[in-house]
């Protein structure tokens with residue numbers, strides 16, 4: 001029988017940090033992931049990780065203020081305080097583990113500027129910070145000896161008397177279904193970007209954890225807050241990091257003008273992401289773009305500088321657009337990138353369901369509110385991954401395992417999966433349904449939103465849901481059946497899409513990433529609150545939670 | 560743009576125990592990568608096709624496979640540049656590993672070798688309160704190696720692994736170098752003595768034959784072979800030059816420098832040492848087999864005709 005005190009689902013930065021922390025606290029911890037840990041999407045983070053280091057004259061309160069302002073005052077200030085206070089030590093810990101951070105002339109950690117922050121406090125490894133951190137975290141996971149189930153796909157959470165008691169998982173390589181008992185489960189499954197088309201996110205980022213948690217009664221909060229990143233490649237949606245602008249790149253319209261002058265005269269290209277994305281979309285809509293894009297211009301930075309600081313994104317530009325940023329500007333546009341919303345947790349990662357924790361992008365501790373600052377997400381994964389790991393380890397002490405019969409649980413899950421495989425082969429495949437959903441979301445629940453548009457998408461989602469209930473799986477085999485996995489993922493994505501759309505319709509104001517053309521202003525009197533979605537008998541139900549404000553009173557947001 | 564993707568398929572569950580080549584004629588975008596083409600096939604034409612992929616941007620390391628016979632990342636390879644004159648792109652799973660299904664290779668051995676080198680920083684001295692103060696150059700140098708995404712393209716095409724599965728291989732050794740070259744790893748001078756000693760054992764750093772294949776196929780410019788060579792220098796400097804691997808390298812250089820060719824008869828003797836009777840006796844069966852099969856190298860080792868040119872080359876290198 002497989003059983004663990006703490007079972008972490010997801011082996012990105014948040015998950016591995018949580019598993020190591022749980023193990024350090026003496027728990028029998030394990031980690032389970034649908035891809036090998038180093039294949040996780042945390043890899044993709046290019047730009048860096050924020051921390052206010054006091055020996056550089058920075059302080060955590062300034063970092064907290066920038067984060068709160070960036071969040072358009074929707075972030076919970078108690079959680080933001082926790083994150084910004086812990087940032088320095090977390091960063092140094094990562095350095096001690098072996099991350100090869102770039103240095104300054106004195107050999108100390110070097111910084112770069114990032115959007116929405118008044119000082120340069122973003123620490124980085126070239127332009128592949130996420131990969132550098134993820135690989136080092138994996139090294140530490142190997143060192144810690146945590147049991148790791150690699151290429152196992154979690155299909156459902158097992159509940160008993162309203163508490164978590166384990167998970168069922170499909171071993172991808174063999175097609176075998178397993179039941180794993182656990183006293184606590186930490187969901188670290190990342191975001192849900194693929195429900196938009198296109199997206200900067202990797203193909204595995206499909207909202208599984210949010211869907212799993214939602215299906216057993218957890219609360220999804222701030223789901224309408226979807227970040228569109230200002231610099232993505234048209235077509236594939238692949239990202240060119242904010243590091244480019246952080247290092248001095250310009251945004252230009254078709255006439256060569258730096259249009260950010262009109263929108264953020266002080267911060268210019270380095271205003272908050274929501275602000276820059278809206279500016280670009282406004283220019284593109286006004287006919288000042290170039291084939292639906294604007295230009296990211298790095299040509300003035302020089303070859304040597306680009307090769308040292310931005311080598312990977314230069315390669316990406318060449319590989320995917322055929323343009324070498326050393327020589328010419330690269331066409332880019334706003335694209336879906338990150339979800340601020342997620343499974344509502346407290347500052348220790350606990351959800352409203354006993355024994356279930358969440359951390360990383362799938363969670364919403366509420367440090368990002370209406371708009372995440374660049375380089376705050378990696379920090380979020382590490383700080384709250386660690387906190388939930390240690391808390392879950394402590395919480396599982398003195399608790400005993402559930403005595404459910406694993407064979408029975410496995411048999412039930414096998415039956416459910418077999419029913420899916422046995423469906424007739426006619427009808428649209430998951431790929432077609434996913435693309436239609438992605439197009440609809442990207443059309444109506446994107447940078448600019450209206451009541452009519454969102455309603456159209458909600459209606460389309462109902463139709464897609466209907467079609468999904470009989471979606472066929474062409475591959476009937478057991479070994480590495482990704483066809484089946486994509487079909488299962490689509491179910492999680494549709495749940496998330498619905499939660500996003502109905503929250504966006506509910507919030508009748510513009511704040512952070514949510515911009516309603518029909519309600520263009522922020523309205524603190526009525527909407528300084530979180531919108532929560534839970535699963536009811538007849539479908540999603542909406543409720544509200546207050547925003548925690550400690551010492552920073554909401555004010556007008558200008559850059 | 561029309562293209563035919565020819566995929567080497569294998570299904571362990573089918574009655575046919577062997578692989579089959581299957582052709583998919585499809586239309587793709589001019590800018591499409593080989594991965595875009597494979598995804599299109601999987602999504603529109605054939606749901607039974609299995610492959611690993613995720614980031615689409617050469618960072619997650621999932622999509623290494625053989626494209627037209629050479630290891631590489633499908634997401635970093637332009638389809639238009641991979642077609643032959645008939646518009647065909649040949650795709651097969653990564654080499655030197657078993658196949659799980661279709662383009663999915665069995666990476667167990669790969670990960671075991673990564674684990675084998677103890678892939679985590681092991682400083683021997685005091686850990687400072689703040690960050691380690693080290694030069695930016697040293698970190699940039701390491702970052703060029705940590706840029707490795709562990710995709711396995713180098714392992715797929717490694718010519719040593721083809722004949723000797725016990726070899727640690729280019730990916731694990733490059734990863735090892737990432738520690739031996741880290742000023743924070745090892746003793747106060749940043750020398751990782753224990754690592755260098757262990758890595759010098761058989762199947763370790765000295766088994767690389769410098770074929771340069773890993774350098775050619777690496778999609779991230781990590782140049783594993785160059786790192787292995789740099790590790791040889793570190794090992795010799797740390798006093799671990801007196802082992803079979805290092806002696807093998809010396810004997811190799813000496814032989815070619817002297818006669819212009821490899822003296823296969825004396826190489827093993829010099830490698831293990833003339834006084835190492837047990838090891839020498841160990842070669843007897845190989846020698847016997849070689850002799851009975853007419854493959855024994857000539858007893859008198861002759862120089863090549865233009866040996867002078869080679870000697871001049873050596874002299875130049877030494878200068």
Ligand SMILES: Cc1cc2nc3c(=O)[nH]c(=O)nc-3n(C[C@H](O)[C@H](O)[C@H](O)COP(=O)(O)OP(=O)(O)OC[C@H]3O[C@@H](n4cnc5c(N)ncnc54)[C@H](O)[C@@H]3O)c2cc1C
Nearest residue numbers: 010011012014034042045047048154190360361375377378
């Ligand atoms: C292109 C890009 C660039 C970015 N740049 C930055 C940056 O510069 N700075 C910054 O701070 N943030 C950045 N971000 C955001 C940041 O990278 C992510 O938010 C963060 O890494 C998420 O980490 P995570 O641990 O929560 O999830 P992930 O790293 O996505 O890991 C999720 C894990 O869950 C597993 N999983 C999912 N579903 C299942 C299932 N059903 N069963 C089993 N396992 C499952 C996966 O296998 C994976 O291991 C960027 C994001 C993108 C897309």
Ligand code: FES
Nearest residue numbers: 613615620622634
């Ligand atoms: S898909 Fe990630 S490396 Fe190719």
